[in-house]
Amino acid sequence: METVRIGIVGLGNMGTGHAQYLIRNEVRGAILTAVCDPRPERLNWAEAELGINVARFSSLEEMCQSGTVDGILICTPHYDHPEQAITALQHNLHVLIEKPAGVYTAQVRRMNEAAAASGKVFGIMYNQRTNPMYAKLKDLISSGELGEIRRTNWIITNWYRAQSYYDSGGWRATWAGEGGGVLINQDPHQLDLWQWTTGLMPTRVRAFCSFGKHRNIEVENDVTAYVEYENGATGLFVTSTYEAPGTNRFEISGDRGKIVIEDDQMTFWRLRVPESEFNRTYKGGFGQPECWKCDIPIAGGGAQHLGITQDWVNAILHDTPLLAPGEEGIKGLMLSNAMLLSTWTDNWVDLPINEELFYSKLQEQIERSDSTKKADDYKTLNVSGTH
Amino acid sequence: METVRIGIVGLGNMGTGHAQYLIRNEVRGAILTAVCDPRPERLNWAEAELGINVARFSSLEEMCQSGTVDGILICTPHYDHPEQAITALQHNLHVLIEKPAGVYTAQVRRMNEAAAASGKVFGIMYNQRTNPMYAKLKDLISSGELGEIRRTNWIITNWYRAQSYYDSGGWRATWAGEGGGVLINQDPHQLDLWQWTTGLMPTRVRAFCSFGKHRNIEVENDVTAYVEYENGATGLFVTSTYEAPGTNRFEISGDRGKIVIEDDQMTFWRLRVPESEFNRTYKGGFGQPECWKCDIPIAGGGAQHLGITQDWVNAILHDTPLLAPGEEGIKGLMLSNAMLLSTWTDNWVDLPINEELFYSKLQEQIERSDSTKKADDYKTLNVSGTH
Numbered sequence: 001m002e003t004v005r006i007g008i009v010g011l012g013n014m015g016t017g018h019a020q021y022l023i024r025n026e027v028r029g030a031i032l033t034a035v036c037d038p039r040p041e042r043l044n045w046a047e048a049e050l051g052i053n054v055a056r057f058s059s060l061e062e063m064c065q066s067g068t069v070d071g072i073l074i075c076t077p078h079y080d081h082p083e084q085a086i087t088a089l090q091h092n093l094h095v096l097i098e099k100p101a102g103v104y105t106a107q108v109r110r111m112n113e114a115a116a117a118s119g120k121v122f123g124i125m126y127n128q129r130t131n132p133m134y135a136k137l138k139d140l141i142s143s144g145e146l147g148e149i150r151r152t153n154w155i156i157t158n159w160y161r162a163q164s165y166y167d168s169g170g171w172r173a174t175w176a177g178e179g180g181g182v183l184i185n186q187d188p189h190q191l192d193l194w195q196w197t198t199g200l201m202p203t204r205v206r207a208f209c210s211f212g213k214h215r216n217i218e219v220e221n222d223v224t225a226y227v228e229y230e231n232g233a234t235g236l237f238v239t240s241t242y243e244a245p246g247t248n249r250f251e252i253s254g255d256r257g258k259i260v261i262e263d264d265q266m267t268f269w270r271l272r273v274p275e276s277e278f279n280r281t282y283k284g285g286f287g288q289p290e291c292w293k294c295d296i297p298i299a300g301g302g303a304q305h306l307g308i309t310q311d312w313v314n315a316i317l318h319d320t321p322l323l324a325p326g327e328e329g330i331k332g333l334m335l336s337n338a339m340l341l342s343t344w345t346d347n348w349v350d351l352p353i354n355e356e357l358f359y360s361k362l363q364e365q366i367e368r369s370d371s372t373k374k375a376d377d378y379k380t381l382n383v384s385g386t387h
Numbered sequence: 388m389e390t391v392r393i394g395i396v397g398l399g400n401m402g403t404g405h406a407q408y409l410i411r412n413e414v415r416g417a418i419l420t421a422v423c424d425p426r427p428e429r430l431n432w433a434e435a436e437l438g439i440n441v442a443r444f445s446s447l448e449e450m451c452q453s454g455t456v457d458g459i460l461i462c463t464p465h466y467d468h469p470e471q472a473i474t475a476l477q478h479n480l481h482v483l484i485e486k487p488a489g490v491y492t493a494q495v496r497r498m499n500e501a502a503a504a505s506g507k508v509f510g511i512m513y514n515q516r517t518n519p520m521y522a523k524l525k526d527l528i529s530s531g532e533l534g535e536i537r538r539t540n541w542i543i544t545n546w547y548r549a550q551s552y553y554d555s556g557g558w559r560a561t562w563a564g565e566g567g568g569v570l571i572n573q574d575p576h577q578l579d580l581w582q583w584t585t586g587l588m589p590t591r592v593r594a595f596c597s598f599g600k601h602r603n604i605e606v607e608n609d610v611t612a613y614v615e616y617e618n619g620a621t622g623l624f625v626t627s628t629y630e631a632p633g634t635n636r637f638e639i640s641g642d643r644g645k646i647v648i649e650d651d652q653m654t655f656w657r658l659r660v661p662e663s664e665f666n667r668t669y670k671g672g673f674g675q676p677e678c679w680k681c682d683i684p685i686a687g688g689g690a691q692h693l694g695i696t697q698d699w700v701n702a703i704l705h706d707t708p709l710l711a712p713g714e715e716g717i718k719g720l721m722l723s724n725a726m727l728l729s730t731w732t733d734n735w736v737d738l739p740i741n742e743e744l745f746y747s748k749l750q751e752q753i754e755r756s757d758s759t760k761k762a763d764d765y766k767t768l769n770v771s772g773t774h
Contacts, residue, residue, distance in 0.1 A: 253633075
């Protein structure tokens, strides 16, 4: 194969954005050949904006059988990602899904199993993995510069959303429509980066979610989650959508110091000798290890969405390893599911979570809900600069 | 009364410091007339350094009956504060106690009741209340500048203590000797300021303490506490003694913005209109309230310990209100007790706490302990700059 023929499923906010850089041929080795959306007005938009050479389908099944695509990019509502990915994989197509991987881990595990069985290239749009800030953080941790991790603490409360945002679609912020609130809609990147950069998944979670706080919505929009790791380290994840201005501050402390990312800057408070060594040898009373404040240089801007699509295309064409393998989408989702489950059960949740219990609790929320999912209610907004 | 004759009980680290500024007559309207300590070498120190005009006692009872003092400043180990305060109050003496107020709230409540019955001036050495930074924070909150509080988040992990610190006294970091770890020894100021500046006591606490983490001690040296307030706001308190360099960052978000105190600077992220008003009126999708970054000027250095002693003397002489009434010591201690109790019971703790339950759990720790309290083992270290 010399060129990957790509089909986009779902011409909502994200799908439209992907279509635009693909139609401009900004991804080497790729060509946009088809789009799929059940809404006639979105297909009309495609005809007008993408041209008649891009095939248009109202059904995924048809697109998969059409022979017009080698791989598909899934940009539909969260709930649909796993089932659609499985359909495409079964048609021997490569798949790149938007985040989150899905709404509950049971469906995502089935998707992962289908991907493993297919042998196709399966990626997820974790575009923040291309952000040089987080790539550098992962580098400093995996190379041992920070030493063994002792605490992680991410305050990510700058996802401000006014009521008017929630009111812009009846499916928004409902259990049936989106399957959750800030965790599933705003935080997928942070939930991925939290464990991807540190290389640590918690062993258990105790979380405290508030639902519809200062907003007329049914899902969670305020979360404090405490986690424990196998090595004895602890972590915190704090997020909300009603604070203005919010905070985005990620602090990781380790045996060799502390890294703080805030205001697009990374500071490494580097100890001259590891804390554990100082502690073992120091004989004074109140002393502490010598510490150097280091401003860490961060290169470039990161290729973001286009970079992930390019990476996936490269993997298809040249068998290169993926920066964001689709199978890893389950990790952030499991954290998100665990936080909700801990709140619903008012108890600890061990990881991996009890998939069936989470699913049944989610169904309870949907049954109790006043809202219903209206697929044709999905609007396409201008989201530039928000993801 | 024109001059308050002060007696100091306990010539350890803190008592020695108080004696030194009092003997230099740095507190207006006060004179140091007596000291009390069971250790002969500390009384020898007093004779040599404070002069023979300062009476020396090895027993508190004797000092209280001697007629040499109008008020006493209690600087003994934590456990002894309440009982000694009650003794002095019953002898009709004014009392100023070092923090913490005690080790468990049952004893502190009895002290508060004795103080109320006595009509004497009862203060606590919350010297950080004189810190202009925290005074300003209290001002900005109580005056309504920040609006209704929505979240508090204090990361106070810069209490670094090497093993050699803990090894400097057999009583240190033991349940019998100190009754706790970082919460009772290092955090009393923060536990006071957290609720004093915000005017909010939590209604319930869920906390996660680690005991002897990276250190050979039996008490807690790592705490993450989540709290809920009556108005629906939430809070976090994170503290440890093994992180280097630690963090001291206090963030409070409210309806009118966010205040962050870090690196001895206060930044007020001030919203032009309150968030609640913006949310009610805004009709766009992703917008948020206009926000101004304001650097808040902080005046002077604060009178610290001497300031609190002066304030207490003023209250005795001129009936002025206390900046740090002794009765308020129970608040910070209750938070500390609640955090331990939540960990021990692995459950929520409602405030006010169950005093008897806490006391019995504390006794369990003491009984299980290998360590024993050795009163004559208390050493006096140079702690300048550490409190």
